[in-house]
Amino acid sequence: MILTRRKLLQGSAALGAATLSPHMGLAQNEGFTSITARLASMQLAPDGYAQTDVWGYEGLTPGPTIQVAKGARVQRQFVNELPQGSSIHWHGIRIDNAMDGVSGLTQDAVEPGQTFDYDFVVPDAGTYWFHAHNKSVEQVARGLYGALIVEEDEAPDIDQEEVLLLDDWLINPDTAQLDPDFEAPHDRSHGGRNGNFITTNGDYQFSSDVKQGDRLRLRLINAANARIFVLSLMGLEGWVMAYDGMPLDKPEKVNGEFPLAPGQRVDLFVDVTAEEGEAAYLLRTIDEQLLPQAAFPVTARSSVSTRDAPQPLPPNHGEHITDVSDATAVTLRMEGGAMGRLNTAVLDGEEMTFRQLAEANQFWSFNGVVGMTETPLAGFSRGEMVKLKIENETRFPHAMHLHGMHFREVLEDGQFGPMRDTILTYAGRTTEIAFRADNPGKWLFHCHMLSHSAAGMRTWIDVA
Numbered sequence: 001m002i003l004t005r006r007k008l009l010q011g012s013a014a015l016g017a018a019t020l021s022p023h024m025g026l027a028q029n030e031g032f033t034s035i036t037a038r039l040a041s042m043q044l045a046p047d048g049y050a051q052t053d054v055w056g057y058e059g060l061t062p063g064p065t066i067q068v069a070k071g072a073r074v075q076r077q078f079v080n081e082l083p084q085g086s087s088i089h090w091h092g093i094r095i096d097n098a099m100d101g102v103s104g105l106t107q108d109a110v111e112p113g114q115t116f117d118y119d120f121v122v123p124d125a126g127t128y129w130f131h132a133h134n135k136s137v138e139q140v141a142r143g144l145y146g147a148l149i150v151e152e153d154e155a156p157d158i159d160q161e162e163v164l165l166l167d168d169w170l171i172n173p174d175t176a177q178l179d180p181d182f183e184a185p186h187d188r189s190h191g192g193r194n195g196n197f198i199t200t201n202g203d204y205q206f207s208s209d210v211k212q213g214d215r216l217r218l219r220l221i222n223a224a225n226a227r228i229f230v231l232s233l234m235g236l237e238g239w240v241m242a243y244d245g246m247p248l249d250k251p252e253k254v255n256g257e258f259p260l261a262p263g264q265r266v267d268l269f270v271d272v273t274a275e276e277g278e279a280a281y282l283l284r285t286i287d288e289q290l291l292p293q294a295a296f297p298v299t300a301r302s303s304v305s306t307r308d309a310p311q312p313l314p315p316n317h318g319e320h321i322t323d324v325s326d327a328t329a330v331t332l333r334m335e336g337g338a339m340g341r342l343n344t345a346v347l348d349g350e351e352m353t354f355r356q357l358a359e360a361n362q363f364w365s366f367n368g369v370v371g372m373t374e375t376p377l378a379g380f381s382r383g384e385m386v387k388l389k390i391e392n393e394t395r396f397p398h399a400m401h402l403h404g405m406h407f408r409e410v411l412e413d414g415q416f417g418p419m420r421d422t423i424l425t426y427a428g429r430t431t432e433i434a435f436r437a438d439n440p441g442k443w444l445f446h447c448h449m450l451s452h453s454a455a456g457m458r459t460w461i462d463v464a
């Protein structure tokens, strides 16, 4: 459990008012500290199974949560003690391009034994995360990720906060070790690497005690390689407060199931309605079965009387896109994958048949091109409004993530969706997004089903 500021202040009241500061206990501008990626093992599977070898920041998965105030400067010296080159991407942060952590685009991979200084400001409050961005299909699957929480200037009125990183692991039940075939052609050409063992914060039976009537803030982060979590609430009355860190103008009541695609986050406020002695749940649906993703045993009743529906979180920079008629139009046609209709595509400058691509373990194309190229998908001048049409001509959903900037979906009725950095596009459907290209640099745009990204689904845009 993470203490809310209210509890923190209550707990420290006895120490005297002089010790109180708005962001007491929060790391901010404290200078460089190190974050070391290294090998570790942990009891991931239930008792009786062996420990699982993982890779983790500070030897932990999830890594230690970085929690800072809005506007704070984050300084971390990344120390690589892995057997592979690596880098850290700060997912969802409107960051300086040089700090975006994409090996091969914004920096070289940090080789084993080497270090890299990440130094950036977090301009927006919200729920973000960080993860490895070199060979990410392997490195994220091994556990290299953690939460990055940026606090609002004024703490919202909640009783308890939970940062919940959802993941699945592909584990051999005999050995409790991760399946080492991170490049399996079947995963790459189908739905990606899906695990057989699901956890919250590395715990397959995550549980946290709550009080009836309490309002919790749940910060959900999908850290899985490919799994789209289908979630719902039980014994909790909930509101969506923010998607991908960005607050909604009006909280949305949670009604039934909602998807959380890889890379996406959602902030919920939930009021505990389950009775004392029972439990409330965050549930996942798999094959029409409801299973607990996180349990909240109700151990007492809150002394606080029931609250009204929550007020919206304070807005971030919030680009209120109202008109995209003059926006620069770009189309991204996705093709390939199993059961797709991709005949030929260009890989490393060479036109190849789908069979040849498959032999190279590549399966997906954007506008007929597989993987990264020397030239960007598109170049924009700074401040240009862009509308990007994503045509999913494959048989699979894809969670498309834009680095460095948030966008809104252009809806059919002329309205715009919430600000996001990762959007789920569905098979056979066209999704249009709009954003202002206001952050200069080379920004990756890729599928967050990491096997897909490794098998062709990545490109980049250039903002001058």
Ligand SMILES: [Cu+2]
Residues within 6 Å of the ligand: 397, 398, 399, 447, 448, 449, 452, 453, 457
């Ligand atoms: Cu994909």
